[in-house]
Amino acid sequence: MQYRRFGRTELQMPVFSCGGMRYQFKWQDQDPANIPADSQKNLAATIRRSLDLGINHIETARGYxxxxxxxxxxxxxxxxEDLIIQTKVSPKADPQAFRREIEKSLNYLQLDYVDLFGIHGINNEEIFKFTFERGCLEVAQELQRAGRIRHIGFSTHSSTDLIVKTIETGAMDYVNLHWYxxxxxxxxAIEAATQQDMGVFIISPSDKGGHLYSPPQKLVDLCKPLHPMVFNDLFCLSHPQIHTLSVGAARPSDFDQHLETLPLLGRADE
Known part of the structure; x- marks a missing residue:
């Protein structure tokens, strides 16, 4: 595995991250008794494989x-101390409801703290206001001062203008955004984040980046001799402003194709 400094967090971030929105049992909270043994066994094997590869950044969310x-x-x-754990919680009109959701996340994760906490989905002006005017950011900062959160950032599927606006508040240590x-x-927005010395995490480059795990034959032919996922990974990581790409692994083998990128990074121009 290769690692990059994740902006001003000073974390050494693996260039691939283990995203946690595909290996879970359900998209809704469940009674623990309802989790099938095979689902948990697969998740445990996926995390073990991730860590064996040196992918020690595990990223999830309350909404997963x-x-x-x-x-x-x-x-x-x-x-x-070997793990970089990140979760994300969506802002709410009531900052105390937001606090309760963060506490729920920490309780589910059975952690005293998370290394990275994300304001989840600053996608429109209303959520921006929940974050910066209604008190949600202050809640996260209070938990940061209490040692429950190490670094605060945000995730977004918004327009570039709103992403830049959020970055330029100077309040965020990192950003999860789309670019591929x-x-x-x-x-x-990535240039703005770089100017702020923020960490840059690319969301879903192989899924939202074109369903590259099941590419059409035309794309396969155009990318030869690389697999389209490797082509896209290499394109993204050839830019030093990009620190990590999310691999939303549903099973241990989902990391394998991405690993082909690593020995090619020194030959990206070629």
Missing amino acids: GTSEMQLGWVLSQFKR WINQDNWR
Whole structure:
């Protein structure tokens, strides 16, 4: 695995991250008794494979159903200091409701703190106001001062203008955003993040970046001799402003194709 400094967090971030929205049992919270043994066994194997590869950044969210709870059952098997754990919670009109959701996340994860906490989905002006005017950011900052959160950032599917506006508040340590070969519109936001020395995490480059895990034959032919996923990974990571790409692994083998990128990084121009 290769690692990059994740902006002013100073974390050494693997260039691939283990995203947690595909290996969970359900998209809604469940009674623990309802989680099938085979689902948990697969999740545990996926996390083990991730860490064996040196992908020690595990990323999830309150909005990913059973992901946090299922992760919490396995994280205790590993040394906490070896892990970079990130979760995300959506802002609310009531900042105390937001606080309760963060506490729920930490309880499900069975962690005293998370390394990275994301304001989840600053996608419109209303959510921006919930964050910066209604008190949600202050809640996260209080928990940061209490040692429950190490670094605060945000995730977004918004327009570039709103992403840049959020970055330019100077309040965020990192950003999760979309940018890849087929959609490079957010480069201006990445430049703004770089100026703020923020970490830059690319959301879903192989899924939203064109369903590259099941590419049409035309795309396969155009990308030869590389697989389209490897082509896209190489394109993204050839830019030093990009620190990590999310791999939304549903099973242990989902990392394998991406690993082909690593020995090619020194030959990206070629």
